[in-house]
Amino acid sequence: MTSPDSTADIKPGDLRGILKYVPQFRDHTFVISLDGRVIEDENFPNLALDLAVLRSLNIHLVLTHGIGHQLTQLAAQQGVEISDVQGQGVTDETTMRLASAASAVVGQKLMQGLVRAGLRPLLTHAARATEMGVIGGRDHQFTGKVDKVDTAQLEQLIRLDTIPIISPVLFDREGRTLRINSDHLGAELAMAMKASKLIFLTAHPGLTVRGKFLMNVPLGEVETILEKTPLDIDEPVRSKAVQAIRAVRGGVPRAHLLDGRTYDGLLTEIFSKVGIGTMIHGNDYQKIRKARRRDAQSIFNLTKGAVKSEQLKHRTRQSIEKDIESFYIYEIDESIIACVCLSDYPADNACELAYLFVVPFYQGKGVGRELIQFALAETRRLGRAKLFVLTTQTLGYFKNFPEFAECPPEELPLERHDALVKSGRNSRVLVHRLG
Numbered sequence: 001m002t003s004p005d006s007t008a009d010i011k012p013g014d015l016r017g018i019l020k021y022v023p024q025f026r027d028h029t030f031v032i033s034l035d036g037r038v039i040e041d042e043n044f045p046n047l048a049l050d051l052a053v054l055r056s057l058n059i060h061l062v063l064t065h066g067i068g069h070q071l072t073q074l075a076a077q078q079g080v081e082i083s084d085v086q087g088q089g090v091t092d093e094t095t096m097r098l099a100s101a102a103s104a105v106v107g108q109k110l111m112q113g114l115v116r117a118g119l120r121p122l123l124t125h126a127a128r129a130t131e132m133g134v135i136g137g138r139d140h141q142f143t144g145k146v147d148k149v150d151t152a153q154l155e156q157l158i159r160l161d162t163i164p165i166i167s168p169v170l171f172d173r174e175g176r177t178l179r180i181n182s183d184h185l186g187a188e189l190a191m192a193m194k195a196s197k198l199i200f201l202t203a204h205p206g207l208t209v210r211g212k213f214l215m216n217v218p219l220g221e222v223e224t225i226l227e228k229t230p231l232d233i234d235e236p237v238r239s240k241a242v243q244a245i246r247a248v249r250g251g252v253p254r255a256h257l258l259d260g261r262t263y264d265g266l267l268t269e270i271f272s273k274v275g276i277g278t279m280i281h282g283n284d285y286q287k288i289r290k291a292r293r294r295d296a297q298s299i300f301n302l303t304k305g306a307v308k309s310e311q312l313k314h315r316t317r318q319s320i321e322k323d324i325e326s327f328y329i330y331e332i333d334e335s336i337i338a339c340v341c342l343s344d345y346p347a348d349n350a351c352e353l354a355y356l357f358v359v360p361f362y363q364g365k366g367v368g369r370e371l372i373q374f375a376l377a378e379t380r381r382l383g384r385a386k387l388f389v390l391t392t393q394t395l396g397y398f399k400n401f402p403e404f405a406e407c408p409p410e411e412l413p414l415e416r417h418d419a420l421v422k423s424g425r426n427s428r429v430l431v432h433r434l435g
């Protein structure tokens with residue numbers, strides 16, 4: 001569990017961002033799938049309180065949970081071998097028996113936590129299963145998949161201010177018990193309930209691709225990885241990635257993967273623009289776009305503080321407006337959180353990146369890097385050979401980009417060099433030579 005003091009401090013100014021999400025999610029349904037490990041964690045009571053916060057904001061919740069962790073424990077205690085842990089392979093009779101027991105234990109703990117947080121949960125079999133059958137010549141026995149979700153029942157419970165919990169042990173048409181993979185169950189519930197979010201609370205920080213953490217990914221990007229190099233997605237979250245994609249393809253706008261053991265993690269994910277886990281999105285959540293004339297004031301306000309501390313050169317709103325064609329802004333959920341200015345010097349076959357700024361709350365989250373990469377791509381698209389950066393205080397930051405090397409100011413386009421000398425800012429000059 002991450003300790004409370006490791007979370008970022010929230011300043012009153014950030015409230016605007018937080019409050020933006022309250023009406024956006026009010027009366028929306030979130031399907032939340034909790035891993036068994038998360039329910040056992042010491043942070044679980046806090047997580048239950050976070051769920052109570054969501055309820056108080058009139059967000060409708062439908063919950064499901066995994067049992068892999070407890071199933072493995074039970075098997076070890078009883079000294080029996082199980083045929084499959086995750087509910088995707090073959091579930092033999094012994095495994096089914098243990099899965100039912102594990103599910104009862106986890107369901108009970110989940111209910112208890114919610115009741116203690118003042119909520120009204122109810123375990124329900126509001127989804128019907130059907131057996132997986134024979135795949136690749138192997139009879140999957142008691143492994144099932146979702147056949148039908150009883151949305152009417154779930155909606156009724158929600159109206160009664162009750163939180164339905166659907167366990168991954170369900171019945172088929174004949175009343176036979178089957179074991180369902182909880183990631184698959186979450187996706188099915190989210191699609192059937194037309195949820196705005198499918199949230200996987202796991203024991204991992206989010207989606208990692210060969211160890212690299214992804215903070216937010218458009219649907220297509222994850223799909224490509226899963227198609228071409230599925231093994232690049234780290235094992236513990238691969239099945240969640242697959243199911244998240246199914247859900248987003250099936251109309252759920254956003255799917256999230258985050259560590260359910262992080263203090264305040266769920267609330268941070270939902271009410272901040274950047275979140276703490278991975279978000280896979282099907283819509284326009286964030287984009288870098290050309291600034292428009294009416295963005296000049298916002299850019300001016302955004303960068304005021306940095307101008308004061310001399311990180312950025314002073315520019316009036318009018319001068320920003322005059323140059324607006326060269327500005328790009330980075331928006332998250334339709335509010336501006338960063339900007340950059342990219343000036344073209346065709347005669348010198350070069351571009352200059354300037355006025356790169358990310359609001360403090362979102363610094364250290366890869367936003368600056370994305371803007372730099374964007375500027376590089378633009379420079380390339382324009383066919384220029386060099387990208388210059390002038391910096392007074394961010395030399396250290398640019399050390400993260402070994403492609404940028406310090407160069408004598410004389411290498412700058414002449415008019416730029418003159419302006420620099422005149423400004424007396426004595427900036428250092430970095431250059432990225434495009435091959």
Ligand code: ARG
Nearest residue numbers: 216270272274275277278279
């Ligand atoms: N709070 C917003 C939402 O819940 C954005 C979350 C972004 N999260 C992320 N990991 N990139 O939709």
